[in-house]
Structures are given as C-alpha cells and as structure tokens.
Amino acid sequence: MKARDKEKIQNRLRRIEGQVRGVQRMVEEEAYCVDVLTQLGSIVSASEKVALLLLKDHTEHCVRGAIEDGEGADEKMEELMGAIERFLRV
Amino acid sequence: MKARDKEKIQNRLRRIEGQVRGVQRMVEEEAYCVDVLTQLGSIVSASEKVALLLLKDHTEHCVRGAIEDGEGADEKMEELMGAIERFLRV
Amino acid sequence: MKARDKEKIQNRLRRIEGQVRGVQRMVEEEAYCVDVLTQLGSIVSASEKVALLLLKDHTEHCVRGAIEDGEGADEKMEELMGAIERFLRV
C-alpha cells in the first residue's frame, strides 16, 4: 500500500475508534437512544468507507498485478469476489 | 435502560473498540488486505447488532411507554421510523 | 391498511415488476453489465422502500393498536423486532 493511502486509512480508523469511545460515553451518560443510534449508523458508514478504500487498493494492486503477471489471477479473482460477497452479505 | 442491558451494550462497544484497534495494527503491519476486510466486516456487523439492541430497548420502553401514556406517541413513532430508515439507508 | 396506502404500495410494486422485466430484456439484449447492475440496485432500493412503508403502516396500526388495547403487545413487539432484524440482516 502506498504510504499516503496507509496514512489516510489510519486516520479514518482513529476517527472510528474515537466514535466508538464517544458512543460508550453516550451510553454511560444515558444519552437519548435515537442519538446513539445515529452515531452507530455513522460508525457503520465510516467502516464501510474504509473497507471500500481497501477493496479499491487491493483490486488496483494485488488483483490487477496478478492478472498482469498472468500468475495466480484466478485465485485472486475468487478471493476478491468472496470479499465483496461477505460485504454485501448476500 | 436496565443496568444489565447497559452493561451488555458497553461490553460489546469495548469489544468493537478493540477490533478497531486491531485493524489499525493490521494496517500498520501491512496485513493481507482480504483479512483486514474481513475484520472490518465484523466491525460493521457488531455495530449493527448493538444498534438493534438499542432499537429494541428504545421501542420496548420509550415508544411503548409513550403509546401507553397516550402522550407523544406520534412523535416517538415518527422518530423510530426515521431511525430505522437511516439504518436501512433507503 | 388504508385504501390510499394500499394503492400507493401496489403502484410501487407494479413499477418494480416492470423494472424486473426491464432487466430481463437488458440481459436478453446483452446490455452493458454495469448498466444492468445499476438497474438491479434500483430494484433493491425500491423494494426496501416498499418494505419501509409496510413497516411504518404495521407499526402505526397493528403494533400501536396492540399496545393501546393492552393485548398481545409483547408478541407484536417481538415480531416487529424480528422483521427489522431480518431486514438489517444482522
């Protein structure tokens, strides 16, 4: 992974970690349920966005590389589809 | 919220926080992309499960209470549907 | 269900049926994959929107009614949560 992408992903993960701690505080202080739900929804979205960044990076480098090299392409393709499948939960 | 439910939710949130830190470590150590994706998928599922617990609790107490009291029921119902709508992202 | 809501839902279902037939034609005529995917995504969204309308209607009438009558409320609540759970697929 390129250093710049890695830093971008780590920043997002740190923000998600902060959001999870924020939700813990909200639950502790008995914040209004609907507000907590909104925060959880935003954690879900943020996690899915990081997943998409990783998916792009993986496809762009790892999968594409394997196809260009003509080596291990089938395996990489299958793995990619499996990852997408788990994410779509279909 | 009942003390027992609160503790249950806090435990789950702490586990999610740990998972997010785990993903940071994986990215740091350049773990295999597909494994990181699997972990992110598990954070998404765990967050949605906490949201569902909160949704149940909120509906069971807050919404039901408002209907039983005959006060603020319409508002609570609308709020609940809005929360579900945001979660389904429809 | 009120006649007006029923008509609204039936109209949406007929539109979804038309979209599904449209996708069949696209596949038949070997339309570009990404365009077919976009159409399928729109069927998914439209189906979820109908589900949300039904969920609102059900909660507003059936669940709320049971709570107001003080009869069968627990069962209705559980059923509602089960339906939401299956929809969120958590």
Add this chain to the structure above:
Amino acid sequence: MKARDKEKIQNRLRRIEGQVRGVQRMVEEEAYCVDVLTQLGSIVSASEKVALLLLKDHTEHCVRGAIEDGEGADEKMEELMGAIERFLRV
C-alpha cells in the same frame, strides 16, 4: 456472457418477477404485514444475488480482459469500483 450463465440469470430474474407478483397478490388479499415483509426481504436478497453473479461475470471477463489486453484497464477498474460503491451504498 456465456449462454449457461445467461440462462441461469434469466431464470433467477423470472423467479424474482414471480415473487413481486406474489407480493402484489398478498397486498391485494390483505395478507399479514410481517409475511409481506419477509417476502420483500427475499426479493431484496435474490436481486442482490443476481447482481453479484453479474459482478463476477463482469469482473472475470470484461475487467480481466481489459487488464490482460493492457487497454482501458484503468477505466474498467474505476467503473467496477463505482458499481460496488453504489451497491454497498457507502
């Protein structure tokens, strides 16, 4: 698309069309809401499964082909990620 895959996809689409008509009948005959919701959930899942089949087929042939030919690969990759992004709705 291979003839066998096409037939498989068309069969699934016909089944989805039948399910959508089934839901119309259920609404017409005022079936129980929760049962209608279950049917709609099954339409959503079935549509997502067809989308995944198309996504696999598209990646396997169109995207992979472009990479192997060394022509239009960037564009295909971007298009693929856009399609996944819309499906994940992130």
